Amino acid sequence: MNFDSIKPQHSPVNRQVREEVWSLSETLVRDLRGEALTFIALIFEMYQRVAVLLQILLLLRRGAHSEKEECLKTIVNSCADCIRSGPFCMWCKQPNFTKTGEPDATRCDTWSLLAEKGCLESNIISPKSHHIPVEDRPLSKATPSQQPVQLRPQEVKLALRPGLPYTFQFNFKRAEDYPVDLYYLMDLSYSMKDDLLKVKRLGRDLWTALGKTTSRARIGFGAFVDKTVLPFTDTNQKKLKKPCPEEEQYCQPPFGYRHVLNLTDKYDLFNEMVASQHISGNLDPPEGSLDAIMQAAVCGDKIGWGNSTRLLVLTTDAGFHMAGDGKLGSILLPNDCECHLDENLMYSKSNKLDYPSVGQVARKLAENNIQPIFAVTSNMEQIYRKLKEIIPKSEVGVLSDDSSNVVTLIENAYKSLSSNVIVTHEALPQHVTVTYTSNCANGHQPSPQGTCDNVGLDKEVEFNVTVTAKQCIDETSFLIGALGFTEKMKVSLTTQCNCECDEPKNASHPGCNGHGQIVCGMCSCNAGYLGQRCECHVGDKDESHLRAACQKDNGTECSGLGECVCGVCQCHTSEDGKTIYGKYCECDDKSCEVHHNKLCGGHGKCDCGTCKCDQGYQGSACQCEKSTKSCTPTNASQVCYGRGDCLCNMCQCKEGYKPPFCKECPGCPSPCAAAASCIECLGFQTGPLSKNCSESCSHIQHKMVDKLMKRHTSKKHCKERDVENCWMVFTMEEQDGFNSYMAEIQTERECPEPPNVARIIGGAFMGVALVGIIILAIIKAIIYMRDRKEYKKFLKEQQKSRWKNANPLFSAATTTVQNPFFSGE
Known part of the structure; x- marks a missing residue:
């Protein structure tokens, strides 16, 4: 679009038409800018509400978690590691608190769990904020x-x-009487001509209004238009010199932002400097307001901001350009939020840096403690009220057509700002x-x-x-x-991430075997010593012996769950949170029976695979309350007759005894044979136990009876021989408990008649003689049979020596040699 063709100050021939077109365009652009800003404000408002909601949910979640204090340990080798693990992690410095092989990480837990494990309150370390x-x-x-x-x-x-x-x-x-610095930042585009005339006479009124609150007020002045590039400003050389209509006598060239007057307590100087200002102009309705606000905020040394309440009054009748709009004029560098005022106090980077974003402006205003007051015309009120929601500690006031009410507006806005405290x-x-x-x-x-x-x-x-x-x-x-x-x-x-344990320095603490000192409950060993209790001296044993000491039954070193340090297992903490301990790291605190999805039923502690129940609970998983009501028969003096344990209100019998009360033992051997020696010494004072009968047979009570009555169901009827080969007749009745009996012994034993010695001797002699005769007969028969056999053999050999013909094996000699010296005699 060619803005030159519609700007009102061109070609008076079609002036009215062009003015209508320009008015329509201006209204359209303002509406579009207003809608865009409203949309951005709505998005920001939604973002703020979502952020607040998330924060509330986070606080609720934290509150829910805070009800249950937990210590989620990772790697804990010292008290400091424990404190860093979580806000509820505490350290027990009590010596000998850990079990054999148990890692020192066990010292790190919540207060309640440490106290439950036996750590005294005075030994629990938890740094306080x-x-x-x-x-x-x-x-x-x-x-x-x-x-x-x-x-x-x-x-x-x-x-x-x-x-x-x-x-x-x-x-x-x-x-009271706190200093106030007010910096008046004015839009000098052509539409603000009437307002400038009013501001030129504003000094005394502003001074009077501020004097109602403080005697130490200062005022300053700055002005802005817009960037001097298309499409924001007409770049025609003639228009760059005079952008106002031809009939306007006093008009200055367009500019981005100019600082005119430092903050001063001389209102007449304010009037003088403002009076020298002239109106200017640009093309599009939105102005470079944010550029001006940014420079006024960050150039504090040149503006002269003091240790005071800082007010920045922006007067305009138009909207504002913001980040991204600079691309329309080929300005691509983002705003750097730095001060760029040259020697003439002009914004030197106006045509090189993009407009700042609303967020950047809000941040810099807050950092420099500047409270903006937006004095705008009624058609811009809603836009700047949306801007107020984004910039904290800001106010919006509606200007009259000629800004005649600006002093009242500033006074009311200042009262509102100063009474609203935001920390x-x-x-x-x-x-x-x-x-x-x-x-x-x-x-x-x-x-x-x-x-x-x-x-x-x-x-x-x-x-x-x-x-x-x-x-x-x-x-x-x-x-x-x-x-x-x-x-x-x-x-x-x-x-607070370190521990101060305050132990006395002792180089030979007995808890460290005299070779180290206690630091927060752990041993810090002297040079040359190792181990959890400084029990190992480097070089005392070779490595193979030390490693063998960490192996149970020649198995895996420290059960694969620890590290062998100088012959002693230092157990690890498992990934699932188990506490590993024991001489060979064979124990943990989680491998126990579970009842109702709770370890040890929630009523005990797991100790090396066995549940140690709390008081009042029992069972392998501490699953039931203690009671002996159903374990005690009416006629028994002990629970389960003393031959079992009452668990979960039921008898758990031992050694073959039968429930429900462990009264009978069908599979147990008869007590008769085992009690024979005691019965003999108790009832007849004879036998191998007669010398210490009362001690050896204290488990048997007895009484002597003339005649045993008929068999009783609870009594065992016995008949055993004594050393005299007599039959002892007695009964055994088991009492409560193990190996405890009541015996009834019959007074008379059943002994056999004595033997006939003569018959025994005679019979023995006749037997020996008969046996001797039989043996001699057998020997005689054997000799006779052998002789017959040899004789038959002789006869057979004799028959073989008689040849019927010449011997076929015999051959006559072929040569005869005569000895000449043989005489024949």
């Missing part, structure tokens, strides 16, 4: 010699336990959160900012500041203060 006021001057009014004190304390030191919120108090009171923080470190509550009607709920409305002069308000460090961090600091006031409280922050 606290704060120390470093500077705490009382609140005071301003005096000619010093500035007022509006907040206390002025500096504190916090020492926080990570993960636990800590709250301290912060007080604020508005002081927030600056330079907050990572992993630290801060929330506020107050004693005001609208400040009971924790929020990222503390708010109090309608706070009058000399009215003290109290804020509760809750600080949480999410993890251990190095020493750092941040600032807390009320928006719009330069006074800040410095908060120095450290985290």
Whole structure:
């Protein structure tokens, strides 16, 4: 679109038509800009509400979790590691607290669990959060010699336990006669011509209005139009010199932003400098307001902002360009939020840097404690009210057509701003959160900012500041203060992540076998010694012997669940949270029977695979309450007749005894044979136990009877021989308990008649003789049979020696040799 063709000051021939077209275009652009800004504001509002909702849910979740204190340990080798593991992790420094082989990580747990394991309260270490006021001057009014004190304390030191919120108090009171700096920032586009004429006579009125609140007021002045590039400004050389209509006598070239007057307490100088200003012009309705606000905020040394309440009054009848609009003029570099005023106090990077975003402007205003007052025309009111929702500590007022009400507008806006106290923080470190509550009607709920409305002069308000460090961090600091006031409280922050155990230094503590000192309950061994109790001296044994000491039955070293350190197993903590312990790391605290999905039924502790039940509970899984009602027969003196245990109100019998009361033992051997020696010594004072009968047979009570009665069902009828080969007749009745009997012994034994010696001797002699004769007969028969056999053999050989013919094997000699010396004799 060719803006030159529709700007009202061109070609008077079609002036009326062009004015109507321009008016229509201006209205359309304003509507579109207004809708866009409204849409952005709605999105931001939705974002804020979602953020608040998420924060509330997070607080509720934290509250739910806080009901159950847990210590989620990871790797814990020292007290410091324990404290860093979580806000509810505590350390037991009690010596000998751990079991054999149990890792020192067992010392780290919640207070209740450590106390349950036997750690005394005085031995439980848990650093507490606290704060120390470093500077705490009382609140005071301003005096000619010093500035007022509006907040206390002025500096504190916090020492926080990570993960636990800590709250301290912060007080604020508005002081009377507090200095006020007001910087008047005016739109000098052509549509503000009438307003400029009014502002040129504004100095005295502004001074009078501010004087109602403070005697130390200063005012300054700045002006803006827009970037001097298309499509924001006509770049025709003639128009760059005079963008106003031809009939306008006084018109200055367009510019982005110019600082005109430093903050001063001379209102006549204000009138003089403002009177020298002239109107200017540009093409499109939105102006470079945000560019001007940014430079006025960040160029504090050139503007002259002091230690005061800082007000920035923006007067305009148009909307504003914001981040991204600069691309229309080929300006691609984003705004850097830095001061760029040249020697002539002109914004030198106006045509090089894009407009700032609303968020950037809001942040810089807050950082520099500047409270903006948007004095705008009625058609722009809604747009700037949406902007007010994004920028905290800001106000919007509606200007009259010629800005005649601007003083009243500023006065009312200042009263509203100064009575609205918003406490927030600056330079907050990572992993630290801060929330506020107050004693005001609208400040009971924790929020990222503390708010109090309608706070009058000399009215003290109290804020509760809750600080949480999410993890251990190095020493750092941040600032807390009320928006719009330069006074800040410095908060120095450290985290409590180490332990101070305060044990006496002893180089030969007996708990460390005299070779180390106790540090937070653990042994710190002297040079050359190792082990959990400094029990190993390096070089005493070779490695194979030390490793063998960590193996149970030549099995896996430390059961594969620990590390062999100098012949002693140092057990690990398993990934599923089990506590491993034992000489060979063979035990843990989770491998016990489960009842109703609870370890040891929830009524006991797991100790190396066995449930140790709480008082009043019993069972392998502590699943039932103690009771012996169904385990005690009416005629028994002991539970389960003393031959079993009453578990879960039922007899658990031993050694073959039968329930329900363990009275009978069908599979047990008869007591008769085992009791024979005792019966003999008790009833007849004979036998192998007669010398110590009372001691050896104390488990049998007895009584002598003349004649045993008929068999009783509960009695065992016995008949055993004694050393005299007599039959002892007695009964055995088992009493309550194991191996306890009542015996009834028959007085008369059944002994056999004595033997006939003569018959025995005679019979023996006849037997021997008969046996001898039989043996001789047998020997005679054997000899006779052998002789017959030899004789038959002889006869047979004799027959073989008689040959019927010549011997076929014989051959006659073929040569005869005669000995010449043989005489034949």
